[in-house]
Amino acid sequence: RRTILDYKQIFIKALIIVFLLATARCQIRYSIPEEMRKGSFVGNVAEDLGMDAKRLKSGGARIVSSENNKGILVVNERIDREKLCGDVTPCSFSFEVILENPMELHRITVEITDINDNSPTFRNADIKFEISESVAVGSRFLLDTAEDADVGENGLQKYTLSPNEMFDLKQHSSPDGRKYAEMILLKPLDRETEPRLSLKLSAVDGGNPLRSGTVNVHVTVLDANDNPPIFNQPFYRAAVSESAVKGTLIITVNASDADDGSNGLVTYRFAKMTPEIADIFKLDEVTGSITLKGDVDYEKEKKYELTIEAVDQGGLTDSNKVLIEVTDMNDNAPVINVMSFSSPVPEDSPPGTTVAIINVNDADSDKNGHITCTIDRMLPFKIKSTITNYYALITDSYLDREVIPEYNITVRATDSGFPSLSNTTILRLKISDVNDNTPLFEENIYVAQIVENNSPGTSIFSVTAHDRDWNQNARVSYFLEETQINGNPTSTFVSINSETGVIYAVRSFDYEQMKQLEFTVKAQDGGSPPLSSNVSVNIQIQDQNDNPPQVLYPVQTAGSVVAEMVPRSADVGYLVTKVVAVDVDSGQNAWLSYKLQKATDRALFEVGSQNGEIRTVRQVTEKDLLKQRLTVIVEDNGQPSRSATVIVNVAVADSFPEVLSEFSDFPHDKDYNDNLTFYLVLALAVVSFLFITCLVVIISVKIYRWRQSRILYHSSLPVIPYYPPRYSDTLGTGTLPHTYNYEVCRTTDSRKSDCKFGRAGSQNVLIMDPSSTGTMHYVVITTEERKEF
Numbered sequence: 001r002r003t004i005l006d007y008k009q010i011f012i013k014a015l016i017i018v019f020l021l022a023t024a025r026c027q028i029r030y031s032i033p034e035e036m037r038k039g040s041f042v043g044n045v046a047e048d049l050g051m052d053a054k055r056l057k058s059g060g061a062r063i064v065s066s067e068n069n070k071g072i073l074v075v076n077e078r079i080d081r082e083k084l085c086g087d088v089t090p091c092s093f094s095f096e097v098i099l100e101n102p103m104e105l106h107r108i109t110v111e112i113t114d115i116n117d118n119s120p121t122f123r124n125a126d127i128k129f130e131i132s133e134s135v136a137v138g139s140r141f142l143l144d145t146a147e148d149a150d151v152g153e154n155g156l157q158k159y160t161l162s163p164n165e166m167f168d169l170k171q172h173s174s175p176d177g178r179k180y181a182e183m184i185l186l187k188p189l190d191r192e193t194e195p196r197l198s199l200k201l202s203a204v205d206g207g208n209p210l211r212s213g214t215v216n217v218h219v220t221v222l223d224a225n226d227n228p229p230i231f232n233q234p235f236y237r238a239a240v241s242e243s244a245v246k247g248t249l250i251i252t253v254n255a256s257d258a259d260d261g262s263n264g265l266v267t268y269r270f271a272k273m274t275p276e277i278a279d280i281f282k283l284d285e286v287t288g289s290i291t292l293k294g295d296v297d298y299e300k301e302k303k304y305e306l307t308i309e310a311v312d313q314g315g316l317t318d319s320n321k322v323l324i325e326v327t328d329m330n331d332n333a334p335v336i337n338v339m340s341f342s343s344p345v346p347e348d349s350p351p352g353t354t355v356a357i358i359n360v361n362d363a364d365s366d367k368n369g370h371i372t373c374t375i376d377r378m379l380p381f382k383i384k385s386t387i388t389n390y391y392a393l394i395t396d397s398y399l400d401r402e403v404i405p406e407y408n409i410t411v412r413a414t415d416s417g418f419p420s421l422s423n424t425t426i427l428r429l430k431i432s433d434v435n436d437n438t439p440l441f442e443e444n445i446y447v448a449q450i451v452e453n454n455s456p457g458t459s460i461f462s463v464t465a466h467d468r469d470w471n472q473n474a475r476v477s478y479f480l481e482e483t484q485i486n487g488n489p490t491s492t493f494v495s496i497n498s499e500t501g502v503i504y505a506v507r508s509f510d511y512e513q514m515k516q517l518e519f520t521v522k523a524q525d526g527g528s529p530p531l532s533s534n535v536s537v538n539i540q541i542q543d544q545n546d547n548p549p550q551v552l553y554p555v556q557t558a559g560s561v562v563a564e565m566v567p568r569s570a571d572v573g574y575l576v577t578k579v580v581a582v583d584v585d586s587g588q589n590a591w592l593s594y595k596l597q598k599a600t601d602r603a604l605f606e607v608g609s610q611n612g613e614i615r616t617v618r619q620v621t622e623k624d625l626l627k628q629r630l631t632v633i634v635e636d637n638g639q640p641s642r643s644a645t646v647i648v649n650v651a652v653a654d655s656f657p658e659v660l661s662e663f664s665d666f667p668h669d670k671d672y673n674d675n676l677t678f679y680l681v682l683a684l685a686v687v688s689f690l691f692i693t694c695l696v697v698i699i700s701v702k703i704y705r706w707r708q709s710r711i712l713y714h715s716s717l718p719v720i721p722y723y724p725p726r727y728s729d730t731l732g733t734g735t736l737p738h739t740y741n742y743e744v745c746r747t748t749d750s751r752k753s754d755c756k757f758g759r760a761g762s763q764n765v766l767i768m769d770p771s772s773t774g775t776m777h778y779v780v781i782t783t784e785e786r787k788e789f
């Protein structure tokens with residue numbers, strides 16, 4: 001700064017010198033290189049001006065240093081030409097030396113010459129280029145220029161580029177003389193092989209020695225989409241199970257692109273896609289994974305061939321094929337089709353009869369579609385394969401509709417897959433009936449009872465036969481076998497309802513004539529031919545108390561009197577006589593008892609109730625009447641009971657003539673006297689008899705109807721005959737066996753009317769004849785006695 005001030009002073013003085021210029025005598029010129037050390041000699045001004053050094057001093061030359069009083073110009077300060085002049089050449093400066101006394105003006109010019117003290121330099125340490133690999137050969141790239149402060153030869157002379165194949169260097173000079181360089185591309189760039197280049201640019205000057213500066217040139221090759229994506233396999237092959245669920249990953253395809261960045265970003269897509277396949281598969285466009293989107297079915301489509309494309313962002317593509325094979329799973333159950341089925345089959349079909357033909361199918365293949373058919377082993381059927389996938393269901397044994405009328409045959413078809421699938425179908429086979437069972441009666445032999453005197457048409461009981469067959473084959477009809485009973489056809493006794501099996505009486509039965517009926521009933525079914533079976537039926541006729549007892553002894557005669565004689569000396573318990581009576585009924589109805597109803601002297605006789613013996617009870621005395629008249633009543637044990645009376649005449653006498661005289665008027669005394677009164681009594685009796693009979697008939701009819709309904713209701717029940725406690729005694733007590741049959745005459749008056757009465761028929765209640773006790777008796781007149789009387 002100080003130096004600059006000095007120079008300013010110098011210039012101010014120089015301005016003063018300007019108008020003195022005309023007076024300037026000479027000019028000195030020096031040339032020194034720059035950068036000389038301080039104190040370096042420039043020139044001897046005094047000598048060069050041709051004057052003494054003292055003159056300079058006196059003259060007041062002030063540029064000379066005080067120490068330097070010899071008029072020598074030296075470098076006071078290091079001079080930098082570049083600083084002083086820059087690019088200006090030549091670089092020089094002048095100053096005036098003014099001397100006073102006399103005034104002299106001298107100009108001194110110092111020229112500074114350049115030395116190569118500066119190297120070419122680049123402004124930046126690095127030069128960076130980003131060049132697309134697609135750039136054309138011959139493209140130029142301007143490089144930074146270097147600066148060299150030196151001038152002339154020492155200035156920048158040329159650029160050089162480090163040796164390489166890709167770029168050449170071309171140097172230019174701008175109009176202002178500045179030198180610059182361009183890189184020229186010699187060959188195409190390829191990022192994929194050489195993404196980066198590092199070069200060195202050097203700038204050299206022409207000094208001696210040479211100075212140079214370098215800069216690194218970094219070339220980054222930018223990517224161009226010059227590479228298509230390439231699949232990493234020539235061909236893809238994958239398998240997917242038909243049971244795979246949606247979303248299952250099948251395969252991942254992969255394509256690579258040598259390009260960088262977005263040019264190397266590959267996406268995937270299906271090419272030539274049908275809508276069906278698009279529904280089944282999904283291709284992830286980023287990852288290239290193919291997943292299942294829909295359902296695959298081996299039975300529909302066994303493989304799929306897909307075309308896929310890989311696309312980079314630049315639109316370059318590659319395509320490839322993916323073969324997806326569907327693997328079979330056992331996903332189809334066998335299907336059973338009944339081709340023919342004959343139901344019902346007759347129960348007499350022989351074993352081996354074909355019942356049904358069955359077809360089985362399975363959509364799966366191989367083992368998964370291999371089917372076996374089975375049925376329950378307990379059934380009397382077999383299943384046999386005739387042709388592949390056809391089965392015949394045949395009977396394995398004889399069938400019996402009566403045991404099992406229908407079968408539910410479960411046919412099961414199973415495939416051989418793992419796990420295996422199966423299907424069943426049920427065949428409902430009916431067995432049709434064949435008439436192979438005879439009707440069978442519920443009992444081996446039927447025994448029934450019917451009370452005698454039944455009314456014709458009474459139902460007795462019913463037989464029932466069952467047939468195990470079906471419908472018409474089981475419709476049982478009942479018939480009477482044509483046999484004879486006592487010489488008459490069975491049908492004259494009984495009839496049978498062929499539908500119901502109810503047996504009816506055709507006539508009224510009489511126990512005293514017929515104790516039982518035996519015949520055969522046939523049951524026949526409606527089959528063709530019909531089957532039948534027999535059963536024997538035994539109808540037992542039960543006794544009714546429809547016969548009154550009959551007195552056999554003492555014999556009752558009309559118009560004659562039989563008398564028993566009792567000696568007056570007879571003791572107590574003397575057997576006077578014995579009343580003998582019989583009853584043609586049986587059992588309790590024939591069990592008789594005797595009672596003394598009336599007696600002339602009750603205290604004298606008694607009747608044995610069991611045996612009918614008449615004995616004296618006390619000693620006979622003289623006072624006892626000769627004629628004793630006893631009325632004995634004989635009753636059976638029926639319900640109600642029937643009775644008969646007998647009059648026993650007893651003569652208490654020691655001799656027969658005594659008796660005879662006494663008895664000769666016995667019956668005749670009152671005979672005529674009684675005749676008139678008899679008719680009166682008879683008329684009265686008849687009137688009352690008719691009245692009571694009417695009454696009784698009405699009641700009887702009522703009771704009969706009621707009983708009839710009871711009998712009908714109970715007729716099928718077995719009838720247990722009742723026997724009185726001492727029934728076994730009956731024979732011992734004088735009752736005659738039933739085999740005696742008597743025809744008896746009953747009369748109101750033995751002499752006036754003889755008439756035969758039939759049996760009371762079914763009206764068993766009519767035995768209560770109220771007038772019979774006193775006015776009716778049985779009389780037998782013997783011829784001998786007629787003669788006697």
Ligand SMILES: *[C@@H]1O[C@H](CO)[C@@H](O)[C@H](O)[C@H]1NC(C)=O
Nearest residue numbers: 404405406407408409426428
């Ligand atoms: C067979 O199946 C049918 C219908 O399910 C049923 O009504 C019938 O009782 C079955 N028969 C036998 C013998 O199991």
Ligand SMILES: *[C@@H]1O[C@H](CO)[C@@H](O)[C@H](O)[C@H]1NC(C)=O
Nearest residue numbers: 481482520522532533534535
């Ligand atoms: C049934 O009885 C009749 C006559 O007594 C006889 O002809 C027939 O063969 C019998 N039938 C049977 C099945 O016993």
